[in-house]
Amino acid sequence: xxxxxxxxxxxCIHHFTNVVNTISKLLKKCSIxxxxxxxFFILPDQVANGGVSMWCELKQANFFDEYQMDGVNKNELxxxxxxxxxxxxxxxIKSANNAKSLKIKLxxxxxxxxxxxxxxxxxxxxxxxxxxxxxxxxxxxxxxxEYQEPEMPDFHxxxxxxxxxxxxxxxxRLKNLSSYLTLSGNQEGDFALKVExxxxxxxxxxxxxxxxxxxxxxxSQAPSKLWPPSEMASARIDVKKLLQFLAGQxxxxxxxxxxxxxxxxVHFFLVHDDISLQYFIPVVAx
Amino acid sequence: xxxVLPGANVKLFAKAIHCLAKLGHYVYFxxxxxxxxxxxxxxxxxxxxxxxxMKPMFQVYNAGSDVDLTVDDDNLPxxxxxxxxxxxxxxxxxxxxxxxxxxxxxxxxxxxxxRLVFQLKCKHGITKTHHLTFQECESLQAVFAKDLSPNxxxxxxxxxxxxxxxxxxxxxxxxxxxxxxKVVLRSYSDDESDEIAQLMKTEVCLNPEEFSEYQIGVDTDxxxxxKDVRAILAFCExxxxxxxxxxxxxxxxxxFSLEHNGYFRANFVIATIATDKNSQHSxxxxxFTTNTTFPTTNKRSFVKPSRSKVAPKPLRKVxxxxxxxxxxxxxxPKPKDCDSINSEHDVSPEIPLQGGxxxxxxxxEGFNSPSPEQPCFKSVKTVFFAATQTNDLDHTVLVLAPxxxxxxxx
Numbered sequence: 001x002x003x004x005x006x007x008x009x010x011x012c013i014h015h016f017t018n019v020v021n022t023i024s025k026l027l028k029k030c031s032i033x034x035x036x037x038x039x040f041f042i043l044p045d046q047v048a049n050g051g052v053s054m055w056c057e058l059k060q061a062n063f064f065d066e067y068q069m070d071g072v073n074k075n076e077l078x079x080x081x082x083x084x085x086x087x088x089x090x091x092x093i094k095s096a097n098n099a100k101s102l103k104i105k106l107x108x109x110x111x112x113x114x115x116x117x118x119x120x121x122x123x124x125x126x127x128x129x130x131x132x133x134x135x136x137x138x139x140x141x142x143x144x145x146e147y148q149e150p151e152m153p154d155f156h157x158x159x160x161x162x163x164x165x166x167x168x169x170x171x172x173r174l175k176n177l178s179s180y181l182t183l184s185g186n187q188e189g190d191f192a193l194k195v196e197x198x199x200x201x202x203x204x205x206x207x208x209x210x211x212x213x214x215x216x217x218x219x220s221q222a223p224s225k226l227w228p229p230s231e232m233a234s235a236r237i238d239v240k241k242l243l244q245f246l247a248g249q250x251x252x253x254x255x256x257x258x259x260x261x262x263x264x265x266v267h268f269f270l271v272h273d274d275i276s277l278q279y280f281i282p283v284v285a286x
Numbered sequence: 287x288x289x290v291l292p293g294a295n296v297k298l299f300a301k302a303i304h305c306l307a308k309l310g311h312y313v314y315f316x317x318x319x320x321x322x323x324x325x326x327x328x329x330x331x332x333x334x335x336x337x338x339x340m341k342p343m344f345q346v347y348n349a350g351s352d353v354d355l356t357v358d359d360d361n362l363p364x365x366x367x368x369x370x371x372x373x374x375x376x377x378x379x380x381x382x383x384x385x386x387x388x389x390x391x392x393x394x395x396x397x398x399x400x401r402l403v404f405q406l407k408c409k410h411g412i413t414k415t416h417h418l419t420f421q422e423c424e425s426l427q428a429v430f431a432k433d434l435s436p437n438x439x440x441x442x443x444x445x446x447x448x449x450x451x452x453x454x455x456x457x458x459x460x461x462x463x464x465x466x467x468k469v470v471l472r473s474y475s476d477d478e479s480d481e482i483a484q485l486m487k488t489e490v491c492l493n494p495e496e497f498s499e500y501q502i503g504v505d506t507d508x509x510x511x512x513k514d515v516r517a518i519l520a521f522c523e524x525x526x527x528x529x530x531x532x533x534x535x536x537x538x539x540x541x542f543s544l545e546h547n548g549y550f551r552a553n554f555v556i557a558t559i560a561t562d563k564n565s566q567h568s569x570x571x572x573x574f575t576t577n578t579t580f581p582t583t584n585k586r587s588f589v590k591p592s593r594s595k596v597a598p599k600p601l602r603k604v605x606x607x608x609x610x611x612x613x614x615x616x617x618x619p620k621p622k623d624c625d626s627i628n629s630e631h632d633v634s635p636e637i638p639l640q641g642g643x644x645x646x647x648x649x650x651e652g653f654n655s656p657s658p659e660q661p662c663f664k665s666v667k668t669v670f671f672a673a674t675q676t677n678d679l680d681h682t683v684l685v686l687a688p689x690x691x692x693x694x695x696x
Binding site for chain 2: 091124125126129131132133135
């Protein structure tokens with residue numbers, strides 16, 4: 001198993017830093033899947049996380065100038081799965097704020113490590129080198145089945161959210177009222193965030209939101225086709241999880257698509273040139 | 287003592303107080319003929335700071351030696367005093383405010399009311415007066431020989447700040463390895479257990495060209511407390527002077543100093559961890575154990591190892607640096623009440639302080655004659671205590687109580 005990648009362009013370094021920062025805000029421990037074409041950050045759906053799951057993939061060619069990966073074996077298992085503490089990676093990459101180059105490689109020190117080597121500009125002729133060794137654990141191929149790309153859920157409603165900053169502001173205020181928030185939307189572009197307690201109920205509504213085009217392969221039985229357009233599909237979720245997702249955003253996606261499965265789950269899909277990030281929040285039982 | 291600091295220097299003074307507050311509990315004010323010295327030492331005596339503001343920095347400076355109005359109960363002139371840093375920090379709390387509005391700062395030792403008075407005259411006719419209680423004290427002076435250090439590095443504080451920022455903020459200690467061709471700073475963990483292997487390790491490599499002065503007499507590695515260094519670097523940012531680093535080997539203190547000839551001098555003496563290959567044993571233990579006049583205001587007194595009260599806390603014996611041959615890698619529980627153990631030890635990680643009575647004190651010079659056959663152990667994390675001189679390397683540590691007048695029932 002071998003992995004080494006190098007980024008030289010400072011913009012790519014910043015971009016990569018943003019991705020890592022966003023991921024580290026969402027989860028503590030993260031799984032990294034490396035293939036020839038792509039790099040994935042995965043958090044599989046587990047009870048321990050409260051049922052949230054995340055899937056982020058990026059095309060390595062858009063970030064790395066050099067990328068060499070040799071997986072477990074050359075044939076079907078030509079991939080590497082690692083588990084890492086996201087915060088460590090975030091901290092390591094933080095050093096690369098104005099780096100000349102960034103190298104990441106898989107090494108074995110006392111334990112398998114992801115070594116991040118950063119070349120910083122310095123006053124002297126030779127650059128300053130900062131090396132971070134982040135301990136990782138290699139996930140055996142037997143468990144790779146748990147890390148598959150989640151299927152697009154059978155959502156009832158799908159809309160593009162208003163600017164995340166606005167939504168974040170609102171959710172921050174609503175968080176003070178209750179720990180659960182109901183997200184609802186309909187196929188006509190209406191979207192609402194509602195918090196309800198014994199004493200008060202507060203709702204913020206948006207309308208005329210864009211509906212992303214999605215044709216579930218002409219399946220006329222798809223839940224979204226059967227759902228009455230003006231009916232609001234809603235899901236009651238934990239406000240902290242939603243806030244975690246909104247607050248950590250540094251990627252600046254074109255759009256954020258929110259898919260609501262009535263009374264079941266909320267699925268956020270961030271669309272960006274080089275990256276796609278999906279985040280699932282399940283409903284909280286009433 | 288009466289002195290007046292002009293506005294421009296009050297910020298530096300305030301920042302000095304902030305730095306001292308991060309390290310110790312009390313600041314010792316010592317008005318000398320050359321200027322006003324502020325000193326502190328931390329509770330584990332592994333960090334000592336002495337900042338001297340010389341006469342030219344003051345508008346008015348009167349050390350109080352001739353016209354002395356401040357006397358204590360026995361009608362003796364009070365020349366030195368110490369103030370709790372927590373209280374003093376309240377006076378100089380907001381640096382931004384101080385920079386913006388303070389025009390002068392008067393420091394007065396008022397003998398009648400037994401108060402140290404700080405009067406900040408600010409813009410718009412506002413005057414803030416603070417009366418602080420003080421305690422009389424003896425001179426606090428660490429014994430160290432900066433000029434005899436074989437290794438001297440001098441660089442801009444920015445270089446160090448930029449390097450230190452790469453390390454995790456929770457990291458306690460850092461190791462600096464020097465050789466004629468490079469300097470490597472590495473995160474330090476003193477435990478080889480699995481848990482520690484899970485921590486991220488960071489290493490930064492610097493070229494000697496980054497230093498304005500680079501003199502390496504002895505290739506070595508020293509390990510010291512990073513938290514203290516961060517406090518020092520925060521101060522350097524305001525002082526805006528290059529930093530000099532003097533050190534020798536593990537076990538001897540590392541000294542960071544700033545100097546502006548004739549105006550200002552600051553020395554930060556930080557203890558380093560003694561390693562196997564450097565068995566440093568000085569007889570300077572006597573230096574502070576017999577210092578009965580040393581103020582023991584801190585309940586957990588430096589000098590009081592009262593065996594009767596405190597059970598001997600075994601020190602942690604940890605295997606030495608990875609590069610060296612290891613002695614016994616047995617680990618002992620961390621002492622809880624660390625300060626009280628401090629008496630007759632190998633003083634290497636601690637900073638010997640000069641006191642009133644010194645008996646057979648060997649001054650802690652740059653070069654000590656190591657006494658043979660004495661095991662040297664790595665000390666506990668930020669509480670740098672050396673092991674005792676037991677030849678039988680068992681788990682208990684003999685800490686012998688010195689003679690001390692303050693002892694009750696010993």
